[in-house]
Amino acid sequence: MPARPPVAEPAIVPGVAASFHRVALALELGPADRAVLEHVQHMELPDDAELILMHVAESAASRFLGPESSDQESREDLATLESLAQDLRVRGRRASVRLGHGDVKDELARMVEEAGVDLVITGSHGHRLVGDLLFGATTSGLRHRVKCPVLAIRGE
Numbered sequence: 603m604p605a606r607p608p609v610a611e612p613a614i615v616p617g618v619a620a621s622f623h624r625v626a627l628a629l630e631l632g633p634a635d636r637a638v639l640e641h642v643q644h645m646e647l648p649d650d651a652e653l654i655l656m657h658v659a660e661s662a663a664s665r666f667l668g669p670e671s672s673d674q675e676s677r678e679d680l681a682t683l684e685s686l687a688q689d690l691r692v693r694g695r696r697a698s699v700r701l702g703h704g705d706v707k708d709e710l711a712r713m714v715e716e717a718g719v720d721l722v723i724t725g726s727h728g729h730r731l732v733g734d735l736l737f738g739a740t741t742s743g744l745r746h747r748v749k750c751p752v753l754a755i756r757g758e
Contacts, residue, residue: 621648622720623651623720624651624652624719624720625642625645625647625652625654625720625721625722625723626656626713626719626721626723627642627654627722628656628657628710628723628724628725629683629686629724629725630725631679634724634725634726634755635686635725637725637756637757638724638725638757639686641723642690643695647695650696651695652697652698654697654698654700654717655683655690655697656701656710656714657679657700657701658701658702658703658705658710659671659676659679659703661673661676664703671703676701676703680699686699687699700717711747711748714744714748714750715748715749719748719750721750721751721752721753722744722751722752722753723752724754726754726756
């Protein structure tokens with residue numbers, strides 16, 4: 603199997619990224635996030651653009667109690683988001699975090715709408731139909747629930 607060439611240029615058409623002022627990064631806090639974070643570093647966004655790092659905690663406590671849960675998973679997820687946001691800030695980007703609770707697709711869609719996002723960037727595992735059925739098509743489900751474009755960046 604031939605090796606995939608490295609992604610050198612962002613997938614957004616030059617000049618188009620300049621119209622995105624609020625960009626959500628829908629993160630799973632896993633392997634696919636690396637490609638998303640690398641991609642956004644190369645995007646030519648406006649100086650005032652804000653990157654909003656979003657993640658949904660899915661523990662039983664998070665699903666039942668929502669933001670009131672404050673369980674270990676939620677605390678660790680929030681700390682990880684804050685650390686990633688700080689890395690972006692050090693590189694000169696404006697970054698904030700939002701942690702949701704419950705169903706991933708519904709909660710991401712709610713947070714995207716609430717934040718007034720212009721673009722959502724998410725990771726992709728490169729599943730095909732069977733993989734989407736087995737693993738849940740978060741990106742596909744999300745794009746049907748939001749009004750803004752969704753860009754899926756394929757990870758390793």
